[in-house]
Amino acid sequence: MSTAPTPAEDLLFPPPPEFTAQANVGAREYERAAADPEAFWAEQARRLQWDEPFTTVFDGSTLPTAQWFTGGRLNVAVNCVDRHVAAGRGDKVALHWEGEPGDSRTITYAQLKDEVCRLANALEELGVGHGDRVVLYLPVLPETIVTTMACARIGAVVSLVFGGFSAEALRFRVEDTGAKLLVCTDGQFRRGTAVAVKAAADEAVAGLEHVEHVLVLRRTGERTPDVPWTAGRDVWWHELVERQSTEHVAPSFDAENPLFIIYTSGTTGKPKGLVHTSGGYLTHTSWSHWAVFDVKDDDVYWCQADLAWVTAHSYEMYGPLSNGVTQVIYEGSPLTPHPGRHFEVIEKYGVTIYYTAPTLVRTFMKHGPELPARFDLSSLRLLGSVGEAINPEAWTWLHREVGGGRCPIVDTWWQSETGAAVVAPLPGVTPLKPGSGTVPLPGLAATVVDEAGAECAPGQTGVLVITRPWPGMARTVWRDHARFVKSYWEPYAAQGWYLAGDAATKDADGYIWIGGRIDDVLNVSGHRLSSIELESALVSHPRVAEAAVVGAPDETTGQRIVAFVITRGGAPADDPGDSALADLLRAHVAQQIGPVARPRDVVVVPDLPKTRSGKIMRRLMADMTAGRGGGDVTSLQDETALAAVETAWAAYTASR
Numbered sequence: 001m002s003t004a005p006t007p008a009e010d011l012l013f014p015p016p017p018e019f020t021a022q023a024n025v026g027a028r029e030y031e032r033a034a035a036d037p038e039a040f041w042a043e044q045a046r047r048l049q050w051d052e053p054f055t056t057v058f059d060g061s062t063l064p065t066a067q068w069f070t071g072g073r074l075n076v077a078v079n080c081v082d083r084h085v086a087a088g089r090g091d092k093v094a095l096h097w098e099g100e101p102g103d104s105r106t107i108t109y110a111q112l113k114d115e116v117c118r119l120a121n122a123l124e125e126l127g128v129g130h131g132d133r134v135v136l137y138l139p140v141l142p143e144t145i146v147t148t149m150a151c152a153r154i155g156a157v158v159s160l161v162f163g164g165f166s167a168e169a170l171r172f173r174v175e176d177t178g179a180k181l182l183v184c185t186d187g188q189f190r191r192g193t194a195v196a197v198k199a200a201a202d203e204a205v206a207g208l209e210h211v212e213h214v215l216v217l218r219r220t221g222e223r224t225p226d227v228p229w230t231a232g233r234d235v236w237w238h239e240l241v242e243r244q245s246t247e248h249v250a251p252s253f254d255a256e257n258p259l260f261i262i263y264t265s266g267t268t269g270k271p272k273g274l275v276h277t278s279g280g281y282l283t284h285t286s287w288s289h290w291a292v293f294d295v296k297d298d299d300v301y302w303c304q305a306d307l308a309w310v311t312a313h314s315y316e317m318y319g320p321l322s323n324g325v326t327q328v329i330y331e332g333s334p335l336t337p338h339p340g341r342h343f344e345v346i347e348k349y350g351v352t353i354y355y356t357a358p359t360l361v362r363t364f365m366k367h368g369p370e371l372p373a374r375f376d377l378s379s380l381r382l383l384g385s386v387g388e389a390i391n392p393e394a395w396t397w398l399h400r401e402v403g404g405g406r407c408p409i410v411d412t413w414w415q416s417e418t419g420a421a422v423v424a425p426l427p428g429v430t431p432l433k434p435g436s437g438t439v440p441l442p443g444l445a446a447t448v449v450d451e452a453g454a455e456c457a458p459g460q461t462g463v464l465v466i467t468r469p470w471p472g473m474a475r476t477v478w479r480d481h482a483r484f485v486k487s488y489w490e491p492y493a494a495q496g497w498y499l500a501g502d503a504a505t506k507d508a509d510g511y512i513w514i515g516g517r518i519d520d521v522l523n524v525s526g527h528r529l530s531s532i533e534l535e536s537a538l539v540s541h542p543r544v545a546e547a548a549v550v551g552a553p554d555e556t557t558g559q560r561i562v563a564f565v566i567t568r569g570g571a572p573a574d575d576p577g578d579s580a581l582a583d584l585l586r587a588h589v590a591q592q593i594g595p596v597a598r599p600r601d602v603v604v605v606p607d608l609p610k611t612r613s614g615k616i617m618r619r620l621m622a623d624m625t626a627g628r629g630g631g632d633v634t635s636l637q638d639e640t641a642l643a644a645v646e647t648a649w650a651a652y653t654a655s656r
């Protein structure tokens, strides 16, 4: 008898019958949607409240900028907030907010509506209106959601920037959007300490004339005193917002009115500002949230992502709010003040649906099953995963140790570009295979093809493409439409397919398994970072002449950042692991992009392997750091460069 473990492809978890019996969506949905995708999406769009009904479901005449639900007019914030109050559900809890230091607040839909209206009035008083951009540099607070909704209410385009990003990274986004307003806090809690942030916000807007105001919310108060202040520009939230009326008449906007801009790392250059619009995005997000997370009126739903990530846009703001769900949101680090913090929060609020990330599951695993066992997690009925492929071991651990063996796990594959889930199971229908996002959702068409566009045979690796336009798709890259077309649509222009940038295989059952990225994008703890962006940050340091960044496999974070650098002045690379230089460069990258971008390994090399046309061959270095050899070296300009990097890497790893 073989003792080899069962391959993940053969592990099958059919939905528990009791789950299927109560599920929002049944097996017929796949066929119904396939028979007439446009009719299917029109039906889902009608779950929303339209001020004027749409006349056309889908208009492909402007592809790749598709238009959905043209002629229709709606207000996204009304759909997410007012509509539930009008339906008599104003007393239902919208948000259970848990702060990092242990403070908490509970907000009903009626209260949320009042707060959104107040802020909408405040924004208008500051001169913000339809089409203006507002950048948010805020932690996970109810006010972050209030501001996002208030922007939607008045038709301003919001862009949320992760609070852990540096002033430089923030500045790029403020400048690129041409924002009129920046909203920030005095400080943020990070792993138990109060960190001042207003000075960073000031640095980000210095000299940018389009920024008329900085609205400052007090969060850390006396723990971060001496908030720098620019009179005339800076406004305290409590002075402006609290005196506003809770009455605000919401206008309606075109279905294709821009809703938000989200920045993401791509293959080349600076982050791209993807633009999402209103009717199609909300339709895709709202329906998929209802179908994939099976949300019910009495659920307590928790998506643990930071609000600035796309995961939270769709499944912590627009999706759950449009479905009138009760949510938990948590401000802090998952491990602060102790590694069981998430489980404590699940127990405290009786969370029924917990949407998490593989990197966090692997972190929990290190603490052993005793960690979740200390808490009562019996309220959970469904689990979710996003951000990277979940290893089968992590999947089964989550299933057994957190979900008590009874909770389906919805592994959702999607991207900032797709707006909402594309490949994901219907938990009452789709048998699960640990590590696979299963199959495309009803109404969505994705497959695995080779370079020429031919469908791959089962088991053959190719690239993931989306073969039919879908409502939640990004419409453009802010101020750079050519880049949008080039990055995603040019490679399969003949077929009109969207190239996702992920390698993938399909198994014999048609299940999709995601491999690594095909471009130079790294995935570190679910954060998307581009090699080129990291290299630019490194070479902006005076001691670095050239740099190459690759992702090496890492047990906890999925990938870790390895930077190969050539120092200026041709200093001999006799100490590839120069730790003083490594510290300098880590701090420099953190200051340029943010702590998430800090390279774990910095290796000093005398040369870098390049193609004859001068492109850095990152693939060969990635293979080396992963312990894979034998990559194709035929396009190398000079083999000695690769040999020198290999020697430096060997010396570096031996010295650790």
Ligand code: PRX
Pocket (backbone or CB within 6 Å): 264, 310, 311, 385, 386, 387, 388, 389, 390, 411, 412, 413, 414, 415, 416, 417, 437, 500, 501, 502, 514, 516, 517, 523, 526, 527, 528
């Ligand atoms: O590589 C895939 C990976 O994350 C990329 C998208 O990153 P981002 O735009 O930041 O959005 C992340 C949250 C939706 C994808 O191209 N990815 C995301 N979810 C999964 C995944 N890879 C495998 N399985 C997933 N469930």
